[in-house]
Amino acid sequence: xxxxxxxxxxxxxxxxxxxxxxxxxxxxxxxxxxxxxxxxxxxxxxxxxxxxxxxxxxxxxxxxxxxxxxxxxxxxxxxxxxxxxxxxxxxxxxxxxxxxxxxxxxxxxxxxxxxxxxxxxxxxxxxxxxxxxxxxxxxxxxxxxxxxxxxxxxxxxxxxxxxxxxxxxxxxxxxxxxxxxxxxxxxxxxxxxxxxxxxxxxxxxxxxxxxxxxxxxxxxxxxxxxxxxxxxxxxxxxxxxxxxxxxxxxxxxxxxxxxxxxxxxxxxxxxxxxxxxxxxxxxxxxxxxxxxxxxxxxxxxxxxxxxxxxxxxxxxxxxxxxxxxxxxxxxxxxxxxxxxxxxxxxxxxxxxxxxxxxxxxxxxxxxxxxxxxxxxxxxxxxxxxxxxxxxxxxxxxxxxxxxxxxxxxxxxxxxxxxxxxx
Numbered sequence: 001x002x003x004x005x006x007x008x009x010x011x012x013x014x015x016x017x018x019x020x021x022x023x024x025x026x027x028x029x030x031x032x033x034x035x036x037x038x039x040x041x042x043x044x045x046x047x048x049x050x051x052x053x054x055x056x057x058x059x060x061x062x063x064x065x066x067x068x069x070x071x072x073x074x075x076x077x078x079x080x081x082x083x084x085x086x087x088x089x090x091x092x093x094x095x096x097x098x099x100x101x102x103x104x105x106x107x108x109x110x111x112x113x114x115x116x117x118x119x120x121x122x123x124x125x126x127x128x129x130x131x132x133x134x135x136x137x138x139x140x141x142x143x144x145x146x147x148x149x150x151x152x153x154x155x156x157x158x159x160x161x162x163x164x165x166x167x168x169x170x171x172x173x174x175x176x177x178x179x180x181x182x183x184x185x186x187x188x189x190x191x192x193x194x195x196x197x198x199x200x201x202x203x204x205x206x207x208x209x210x211x212x213x214x215x216x217x218x219x220x221x222x223x224x225x226x227x228x229x230x231x232x233x234x235x236x237x238x239x240x241x242x243x244x245x246x247x248x249x250x251x252x253x254x255x256x257x258x259x260x261x262x263x264x265x266x267x268x269x270x271x272x273x274x275x276x277x278x279x280x281x282x283x284x285x286x287x288x289x290x291x292x293x294x295x296x297x298x299x300x301x302x303x304x305x306x307x308x309x310x311x312x313x314x315x316x317x318x319x320x321x322x323x324x325x326x327x328x329x330x331x332x333x334x335x336x337x338x339x340x341x342x343x344x345x346x347x348x349x350x351x352x353x354x355x356x357x358x359x360x361x362x363x364x365x366x367x368x369x370x371x372x373x374x375x376x377x378x379x380x381x382x383x384x385x386x387x388x389x390x391x392x393x394x395x396x397x398x399x400x401x402x403x404x405x406x407x408x409x410x411x412x413x414x415x416x417x418x419x420x421x422x
Contacts, residue, residue, distance in 0.1 A: 002253075003231040004360060005037035005240070006030075006224060007085050008104050008157065008191065008215035013045045014130030018220035023055050027066055027080045029221035034358030035228060037063065037240070039085030039106070039215070042130035043113040044120060053110055056082055062108040062237020083237065084113050087157055088120075089133045089164060090141055094179070100164045100171040101138045101179065102131070104191060104215075105145055106153035108237045115148040138166070139180045146186060153241060154186065155213060158193025160200075160300040162265050165193070167307065169298035174307060175206060189213045189244050194227065195263025195300040195396065198255065198322045199315075203308035208316045211247040214255040225360070226327055228256040247318060254321040256360075260300070261393040262326075262402040268299045269397035276397040279305050297398040325363050326386050326404050328352065334406055335378035348375070363387070382406035 012021040023040075030038045040056075042048045056064040063081040084107040091100050107113050120126060124134040134141070138156075145152050156166040156176075163170050166179050173179040180187065189211040192201055198212045214227035230253045233239040243251035260266050269276040273291035279302040289296050332348045333340040355374045356362050362371070363383065371380040385391070385406050396402030 001232070001235055003037060003233055003235065003240070004033075004035045004225075004228050004256075005083070005231065006035055006216050006218075006228045007037075007039040007083065007106055007155075007213065008087060009039055009041040009085075009218040009224060010087070011040070011042040011045065011048045011130050013042055013048045014219065016219055017130065020221050021219065023051060023066060023082075025221045026224065027069075027082075029224045030080045031078075032353060032358060033225035034360035035080070035225050036235075037081050037083050038224065040064075040082050041085055041087070043084050043086040043105075043107070043110075044088065044117055044126045044132050045130045046117075046127050048130060049110075049113065049117065052082075052084070052113075056110070060236045062240070063235075064110075081235075083240075084108070084110060086113075087131045088141060089131055090136060090138045091133055092135055092137045094137060095173075098171060099138070099173070099179075100168070101166050102157035102161075102164045103138055103141060104155040104157045106155065106188070106241075107149055108151050108241075109149075112149035112152065116145060119144050119148055139183055142180060142183055142186060151237075151241065153188035153244065155189045155191050156187065157191050158195075158217065159190050160196045160265070160303055161193055162297055162299065162303070167303060169303045188241070191215060192227075192255075192257070193217075193263065193300070194258045195260050195265045196304065197257045197260045197324065198319065199313075200260065200301070200304045202314065202316050202319055203304060203310045203312065205309050205316070208318065209247075211244050211252060211320060212255065213244065214257055214322070222327075222329060225256070227258055228360075230254050230256065247320065249318065249320060252320050254323055257322050257324045259324050259326070259391060259393060259402075259404045261395040262404045263300065264396045264399050264401050265297070265299045266301055266402055267395040267397040268296045268302050269400075270294070270296055271398040271400045276395065276400075278395075299397055301395075323364070324386075324389070326391070326406065328359055328362060328383070330404070331382040331386065331406055332379055335376065335382055348379070351375075352379070378407070381411075 010017045057067045059065040087104050123136050126132045142154050159166050162168045176184045216226045218224045233251050268282040270289045329340050332345045352375050392405040394403040
């Protein structure tokens, strides 16, 4: 069956995370998005783990559901299934440098999570944050995980983010082998992160053997599914794991991506100085901020350029395809010329979503005709245009999200005139 999965998110016990990131709100948002499998996030946190064990019950092999969920009159594909996941921040010394690397762990059971929690409790305070900081080497973490659970999936998180990633410009490595040594072969996949897409990662040939997964890293329910993974598999953990680890193009169909320019670290720059630069512009100023005279934060695009051994546009033979989308609330906000978190946007979103099965159906499958019937010309044209890649991009930098626009100023005026005419 066709399955949409988002493995990486955070609970209400993580820093800078919405209080609504509880199991009930996560399930509701997941269903509205059209996602079938959602990560629990934060399985290492004692209080969250208690909620997982008390509120979830086993469903299909390796998947869980809320105990009060009624499946009697609904198909499996319309239900929400949880998969046990968590992210760990590793800060340690390796190769004479301080390394800061985040890693995502995906597990087949709560029993496996309990074993790993027991092993990691000796390494640091798991209660301090939903994403705990442990002063241990990422390679050592990998060994602990697979000793406790051989069927685990270990995935380096948002691999290009400057401050906390395996290839990050500020504290990362130049190769996976430099970070994980002979255990590199046990990595299950690599997470591209919001500021890069598969096309950028295809430029590094050493990554070809790993599947590239995309996840939301959501800190609020509305952000669930902003990136995701599409499979055609039997509905169980083993089939899902096999599709990822074997990088099976018949089972791992494609990923849903942010336009990477919208990510917070795509370009180089200084947020406080309001300086944003492309890799070419940064080279001209020798990496020094023209406002404050300090070194610029080197973004994802520059870092990819540094490590690339392929030209832009080359596609590896076994590459998993991808599609770039923009969340519906962002499209509505642009058409209304207002912020995403407003009453008008939420009302229009609820109105639109009520007319279709879910949000991914609207973004990927709804016909042009049905969209025009369901909402305003601006919103319908925005969804259609984004499907076709017709976007205006303003890259993010140094922690500042970028902007993706579906309309030019002229297009907005033309559509407004059309609406006024009718």
